[in-house]
Amino acid sequence: MIKIGEMMMILDLHRQGLSVSAIARESGIDRKTVRKYIARGLEAPAYGPRKPRQAVIDPFTAYLRERVTRYPGLTGSRLFRELKDLGYGGGYTAVTDFLRDVRPAAAERGYEVRFETPPGEQAQVDFAQFNVVFADEPTTPRIVWLFSMVLGFSRLIWARFVVHQDLPTVLRCHAGAFEALGGAPREVLYDRMKTADRRRRYRRHRLQPCPRRSCPPLWFPSQGVSALPLRRGHSSWLGRQGRSAPVGLLRRRRPGDGEGATSMTNALDTTPSTIDRISHDLVGLKMPRALEALDHVVRRLEKGEIAALEAMDILLSEELTLRENSRIKTALRMGRLATIKTLAGFDFSFQPSLDRDRIFTLAQLGFVARCEVVHFLGPPGTGKSHLAIALAVEAVKAGKSVYFCTLAELIAALARAEREGRLQERIRFFCRPALLVVDEIGYLPVVHGGGNLFFQLVNARYEKGAMVLTSNRGFAEWGEVFGDPVVATALLDRLLHHAVVVQIEGSSYRLRQHAELMPEHLRSKASITPPTLNPPSRPRGRPPKNGHPSATV
Numbered sequence: 001m002i003k004i005g006e007m008m009m010i011l012d013l014h015r016q017g018l019s020v021s022a023i024a025r026e027s028g029i030d031r032k033t034v035r036k037y038i039a040r041g042l043e044a045p046a047y048g049p050r051k052p053r054q055a056v057i058d059p060f061t062a063y064l065r066e067r068v069t070r071y072p073g074l075t076g077s078r079l080f081r082e083l084k085d086l087g088y089g090g091g092y093t094a095v096t097d098f099l100r101d102v103r104p105a106a107a108e109r110g111y112e113v114r115f116e117t118p119p120g121e122q123a124q125v126d127f128a129q130f131n132v133v134f135a136d137e138p139t140t141p142r143i144v145w146l147f148s149m150v151l152g153f154s155r156l157i158w159a160r161f162v163v164h165q166d167l168p169t170v171l172r173c174h175a176g177a178f179e180a181l182g183g184a185p186r187e188v189l190y191d192r193m194k195t196a197d198r199r200r201r202y203r204r205h206r207l208q209p210c211p212r213r214s215c216p217p218l219w220f221p222s223q224g225v226s227a228l229p230l231r232r233g234h235s236s237w238l239g240r241q242g243r244s245a246p247v248g249l250l251r252r253r254r255p256g257d258g259e260g261a262t263s264m265t266n267a268l269d270t271t272p273s274t275i276d277r278i279s280h281d282l283v284g285l286k287m288p289r290a291l292e293a294l295d296h297v298v299r300r301l302e303k304g305e306i307a308a309l310e311a312m313d314i315l316l317s318e319e320l321t322l323r324e325n326s327r328i329k330t331a332l333r334m335g336r337l338a339t340i341k342t343l344a345g346f347d348f349s350f351q352p353s354l355d356r357d358r359i360f361t362l363a364q365l366g367f368v369a370r371c372e373v374v375h376f377l378g379p380p381g382t383g384k385s386h387l388a389i390a391l392a393v394e395a396v397k398a399g400k401s402v403y404f405c406t407l408a409e410l411i412a413a414l415a416r417a418e419r420e421g422r423l424q425e426r427i428r429f430f431c432r433p434a435l436l437v438v439d440e441i442g443y444l445p446v447v448h449g450g451g452n453l454f455f456q457l458v459n460a461r462y463e464k465g466a467m468v469l470t471s472n473r474g475f476a477e478w479g480e481v482f483g484d485p486v487v488a489t490a491l492l493d494r495l496l497h498h499a500v501v502v503q504i505e506g507s508s509y510r511l512r513q514h515a516e517l518m519p520e521h522l523r524s525k526a527s528i529t530p531p532t533l534n535p536p537s538r539p540r541g542r543p544p545k546n547g548h549p550s551a552t553v
Helices: 004-015 020-027 031-040 058-070 076-085 092-102 167-181 274-284 288-302 308-334 356-362 384-397 407-419 423-431 450-461 475-482 485-495
Strands: 122-133 141-151 157-162 187-190 204-206 219-221 373-377 402-406 435-441 466-471 499-503
Touching: 004 020, 004 031, 020 031, 058 076, 058 092, 076 092, 141 167, 141 274, 157 167, 167 288, 274 288, 288 308, 308 384, 356 499, 373 384, 384 402, 384 435, 384 466, 402 407, 407 423, 407 435, 407 450, 423 450, 450 475, 450 485, 475 485
Parallel strands: 122 187, 373 466, 373 499, 402 435, 435 466
Antiparallel strands: 122 141, 141 157, 204 219
């Protein structure tokens, strides 16, 4: 078998008048082969089917067929482990591809038998959600809920649209359903409805009986019962798991279902009361906490316990408290304040060198408005980070934007942004918060060029945003911390212009119970500025010939 290029060369030499022997010498191909391709002419070569190559899984196919035939439920990972024990060296995908072709098809499971109950024995309650647009607000979609109760024997459905699913609404719907049906079933099923079983821990709960004397007390199980897997579109059960009841299921009782059949045309309550209108307005205003407290406040108002203005104040206070708590949680999360510290939790008695009144003056956040810098300096464990986080929490409560990070994290983020060509964008990000807290200055070495990056950020926030810095090193050592005395001088020039310096001199609060185990120089209340070391005196006289002074014995 020759290639297509060699065949074209043979035919071209033949057209030039060369003999078979000359073409064979020129191309290095046997004369019989040359003669064959000259006789065949210009024709694409035909290649036969390639011989099948043995796969790695072929020696184990009989074993796999036997296993899945006897046990069709065996998983691919289980069979893969078995093949590994037998010496299989292939991959997992080859096993699953083979099993997909040889595994017996699972027999189709038939539908369950329709669940039947005696008359008056059982009913099921569920909610269905609908997104609707009211005529008075054509541009704002609203969410309404369809409360439905279906009887287990006749499949009769009673339904009513409501705007929320709280317990008073559920009770009113039950009373309306029992009133329309002329009684109550002995048992009502709930598909884990939170309103019916809020804590889901008690085995049984009891609802108030229907106002009619013919209605017995209603009991329901807390765990809920899921519907049987009926065919899609089957109308014999309302509460199929994962599906809601369509509006089309509202219908009249079928003829022959017994005496006392009630028409369902009046099942929907289309006359909203004042409470319903208020609830609708609260939904439109997105005030969920006020909506939850509405029924309780109305009951207190009806009993004369509170006045109308007090009721309005309670509803607004509840909603404002919920929104304020949500705002604070979001701001703390966005500011990366995972550990919450407060001034109330700080032990000022353990650090007598700290002025309590001065710290609480800082907590009034006047330095944030003046775009000043607060420095907390002191040895490890003296509460620098605690006070910095506490001031940040107070700023969040006051509505200020806050961001917390360590110096190492800050420089790493700036260095990564510089490599990606978006340094200015990252600096603008760190300039957005009203208060930037930079912790642990001096604990870890600063990478090369990190001091310049930090200086660019400080220069961008200078007299534009407040900062809180914590460090265990004195200002005289910042040249060593940032690896460049020039950069450290430029930093301190801006950081100390409008600054409040709080120096804490004391022992570690973390080691207060193990102080006797620490060395004496660590237990002492030493200043963060290291002592000045006197240089050793030079020996007098001519130095020795070997260049090393002789040791004095």
